[in-house]
Amino acid sequence: MSAWVIKGAAPYGEEPTDLVVRDGVLSTGPAPKGAQVLDAAGLVVLPGLVDLHTHLREPGREDAETVETGSRAAAQGGYTAVHAMANTDPVADTAGVVEQVWRLGREAGLVDVRPVGAVTVGLAGERLAELGAMADSAARVRIFSDDGKPVHDPQLMRRALEYVKAFDGVIAQHAEEPKLTAGAQMNEGVVAARLGLTGWPAAAEEAMIARDVLLTAHVGSRLHVCHVSTAGSVDILRWAKAKGTRVTAEVTPHHLLLTDDLAETYDPVYKVNPPLRTAEDVAALRDGLADGTIDAIATDHAPHALEDKETEWGAARPGMLGLETALSVAVLAMLETGLLDWRGLALRMSATPARIGGLAPSTLDEGAPASFTLVDPAAHWTPDPAASASRSRNTPYAGRELPARVVATFLRGEPTVLDGKAVR
Ligand SMILES: [Zn+2]
Numbered sequence: 001m002s003a004w005v006i007k008g009a010a011p012y013g014e015e016p017t018d019l020v021v022r023d024g025v026l027s028t029g030p031a032p033k034g035a036q037v038l039d040a041a042g043l044v045v046l047p048g049l050v051d052l053h054t055h056l057r058e059p060g061r062e063d064a065e066t067v068e069t070g071s072r073a074a075a076q077g078g079y080t081a082v083h084a085m086a087n088t089d090p091v092a093d094t095a096g097v098v099e100q101v102w103r104l105g106r107e108a109g110l111v112d113v114r115p116v117g118a119v120t121v122g123l124a125g126e127r128l129a130e131l132g133a134m135a136d137s138a139a140r141v142r143i144f145s146d147d148g149k150p151v152h153d154p155q156l157m158r159r160a161l162e163y164v165k166a167f168d169g170v171i172a173q174h175a176e177e178p179k180l181t182a183g184a185q186m187n188e189g190v191v192a193a194r195l196g197l198t199g200w201p202a203a204a205e206e207a208m209i210a211r212d213v214l215l216t217a218h219v220g221s222r223l224h225v226c227h228v229s230t231a232g233s234v235d236i237l238r239w240a241k242a243k244g245t246r247v248t249a250e251v252t253p254h255h256l257l258l259t260d261d262l263a264e265t266y267d268p269v270y271k272v273n274p275p276l277r278t279a280e281d282v283a284a285l286r287d288g289l290a291d292g293t294i295d296a297i298a299t300d301h302a303p304h305a306l307e308d309k310e311t312e313w314g315a316a317r318p319g320m321l322g323l324e325t326a327l328s329v330a331v332l333a334m335l336e337t338g339l340l341d342w343r344g345l346a347l348r349m350s351a352t353p354a355r356i357g358g359l360a361p362s363t364l365d366e367g368a369p370a371s372f373t374l375v376d377p378a379a380h381w382t383p384d385p386a387a388s389a390s391r392s393r394n395t396p397y398a399g400r401e402l403p404a405r406v407v408a409t410f411l412r413g414e415p416t417v418l419d420g421k422a423v424r
Helices: 067-076 094-107 131-138 153-167 190-195 200-221 231-242 259-266 281-292 325-336 344-356
Strands: 004-011 017-023 026-027 037-040 044-047 047-054 079-084 110-114 169-173 224-225 248-250 372-381 403-412 414-418
Touching: 026 281, 044 344, 047 067, 047 344, 067 094, 067 200, 067 403, 067 414, 079 372, 079 403, 094 110, 094 131, 131 153, 131 200, 153 200, 169 190, 169 200, 200 224, 200 231, 200 248, 231 248, 231 281, 248 281, 248 344, 281 325, 325 344, 325 372, 325 403
Parallel strands: 004 037, 004 044, 047 079, 079 110, 169 224, 224 248
Antiparallel strands: 004 017, 017 026, 044 372, 372 403, 403 414
16 A cells, blocks of 8 residues: 655645655654655645535446446546436346446445435336345445436335434435426526526425425435525525424535526537526525535536437436536635635535435544545636546536646545546
């Protein structure tokens, strides 16, 4: 196992110091003989980022992404752990499939891949999947989600919330009332009306969140709300938290930055579910993230093959890449606006998602696993889809200058990324 001295890095952007990596953990003692030195002057060091919401597409759509290519994109984005959503083919609704994804993650060795288990068999919303078997499997599943679809039946949702209490699991809900979103192509509002596209109303998200926080409070369980996108959702979450309901929520980088008027380009790269909303929603999401109403930033990294994305708006699959650009977009939306500092950003991109997923605490303390990311806060870069580590190309930030860049990532003492490139 290699030893490293990370010279002059600034933990959370505060006082620079030397970090010593020995036997896979952080120490402050003298550097061991033969330690490799990484000059980190001017760089910010954060605990390795943790994503609660990643689509790795394997098994089933390896043409769009594999566990390995998604892991490489994650490492290059500063992540050391990702939660892989269950809407694969076959669906991750059994111990066998979640163990397969977990094993592929271990073989890739670039990030910890934590499978998310489906709530219902085949994501069909009709009967509960083997939640207990997935929790007891080698993959130790703690988050369950039918993401891509909501758990629509309230009785089934109640039973799922009751079931996961036994092992402190959490149900992560894709909050969407499908009867209200039938045929929806973008956010319901003035832009949709102008373009003549069917709208996805904010109330379809808010109604489902309201129902679920009431069920969660009744059961005394844990709910996590995926990709919150509206100002009204933030209000409901604020109310639920004030009542002491055990609800957490995430927001994506793109919902913190992009707005629904981008649909006017008819470029399907901007088609996403839930859809991009209005500038007022973006402002409310930023405020909700800053004041802790929204707990975490999660990418909803959604790679799609060219034929599924480079088509007309109506036929294109929703979703965009996110792992390689998340930190930069978060810096743009939250740091450069003064709403968060580096410590606040690290809490929302590392420590809190780790806690929600039941992972070991993310810290830079002595004795902690040496899983961290080094960021150049002064860098500016322009994402090039052709250079992405992902197998897909659907990034909305192509050709757009972004601030801050991940320079290196370490996973338990071994570099996965050096000089901005994955080491393997
Ligand atoms: Zn979703």
